């Protein structure tokens with residue numbers, strides 16, 4: 001059951017699409033105080049677990065930390081961080097199973113705080129047994145969901161937020177990316193090397209260097225004098241180019257998108273009506289007002305030039321929005337510098353770098369521009385900050401439905417709010433080539449699924465820092481199961497395309513495993529999307545009566561048939577795995593054969609070599625496997641066999 005409580009006059013975020021009547025009952029859980037903004041509190045039982053929050057730091061069980069939903073362009077995802085790129089305000093509070101009542105479902109309820117500004121979730125951080133959720137204004141919808149345990153609650157929530165985005169099938173192939181590819185030959189080299197090493201590949205990503213001076217919806221005229229021809233050349237080779245689109249539009253007279261946006265008044269303005277200026281990659285930029293329906297429609301139309309050139313996928317970046325500095329910030333730092341130069345202020349280097357760093361993504365800047373909602377209504381950006389990336393991707397998604405009806409277009413975004421899942425996938429932004437980020441990648445998967453996001457993935461191998469061959473191999477052994485499987489890295493880091501390492505054949509093997517699994521992964525994806533279900537589940541959702549399973553944070557249920565337990569520590573020969581029931585261990589061996597062994601329920605240590613991919617098949621289940629191919633379109637369903645328990649049924653869903 002879902003109860004909707006409304007406080008004040010909420011901004012309608014359109015996260016929820018179901019029409020729900022106002023709650024008739026008093027709040028059954030927790031206490032609300034409205035003296036100073038909105039403040040919810042709930043006393044956690046000693047064993048209660050808290051799930052949700054989508055793209056957030058720390059565990060699958062969010063208990064024990066403070067999270068702030070406020071889309072943040074912060075590339076350093078250390079354990080102390082409170083905000084990442086997404087803002088997903090859905091949580092589930094669930095008790096541990098009661099050993100004396102083995103058949104009862106755990107007590108659980110879900111909460112969705114539909115508020116587009118900053119929301120603070122103190123989940124047993126200030127006080128171990130206290131959950132509080134607060135925001136500045138008393139204008140929000142609160143949805144309270146009760147049901148039979150956390151899994152049921154997640155699915156009920158999914159039913160009110162609308163169906164998840166379904167990407168075209170090629171988007172389940174492997175994609176190679178790196179910030180720095182600029183010329184046609186850079187892209188050709190990626191294609192050639194994958195071919196030379198016989199490594200499957202479906203997509204090559206185009207980062208900002210493909211543009212003409214970082215101007216959205218342009219291409220560098222020197223490098224791409226005939227862009228359509230280059231797109232066609234790649235397509236001929238079975239490859240799709242996937243360009244990046246940044247949120248900020250370069251302010252440059254004569255640039256069509258800029259001129260049109262100015263003329264129509266579609267950029268965000270300051271309080272005094274002048275256009276807000278920020279410096280991002282192109283230099284001075286304006287931010288399209290994605291919250292204004294007309295501006296949204298106009299921005300969406302801009303994707304047409306690239307669609308017309310044959311492009312079939314996009315990634316939307318910098319849409320928190322990321323700001324290097326604003327005109328105001330620049331003025332402030334100039335004044336400060338002048339004071340130093342004139343001897344009015346002294347500084348030491350530490351202080352100086354702090355000042356310079358604080359210019360980027362300054363909270364004050366988000367208070368310096370407004371969104372025009374039509375009818376003379378406007379809202380200051382900080383109050384609706386978490387809707388910006390959502391509505392950029394919505395602009396594109398709505399345009400694709402008009403411009404390319406029925407044609408699947410791949411899209412994922414960096415910033416997001418619940419609701420965006422209907423239009424787009426997401427990637428989890430700038431991680432690092434750190435072992436701990438393999439585990440963080442895993443933990444976000446079920447949490448994101450609870451919030452509707454199914455087409456998801458991390459930068460495999462890590463974006464920042466230097467990847468090593470073993471890290472990339474272990475990370476890929478998780479990435480083979482994530483819908484978005486992309487190797488991406490930052491300019492200046494060690495090159496991490498497979499052919500840069502000593503053993504391209506190991507990478508070939510792992511990527512071939514991915515392609516062998518695509519019919520299964522796509523089938524499970526479609527089932528999850530159509531049935532408002534999760535593709536990745538915590539063990540607690542499937543084995544709610546098993547206290548140990550409920551505590552597992554480094555294994556996931558994949559689809560309905562499988563369990564994954566990737567290795568995320570360096571130099572490990574394997575790892576401990578807990579089986580809540582008997583399962584079949586499958587190892588995809590580098591010679592293309594399979595190791596299969598039935599293991600009883602309980603604790604095991606499973607050895608896995610660097611070039612093997614482990615997978616567990618649940619008791620009395622099986623899943624399909626095909627022969628690998630060099631691209632998704634070449635997979636041959638006639639080669640399909642099954643692995644697992646042979647007598648089990650499996651329902652294959654294909655588009």
Ligand code: MIG
Pocket residue numbers: 178179207208244317318414429430488489490
């Ligand atoms: O300021 O386009 O997260 O994937 O490579 C950095 C360059 C901007 C951030 C994205 C990253 C991308 C990078 N972008």
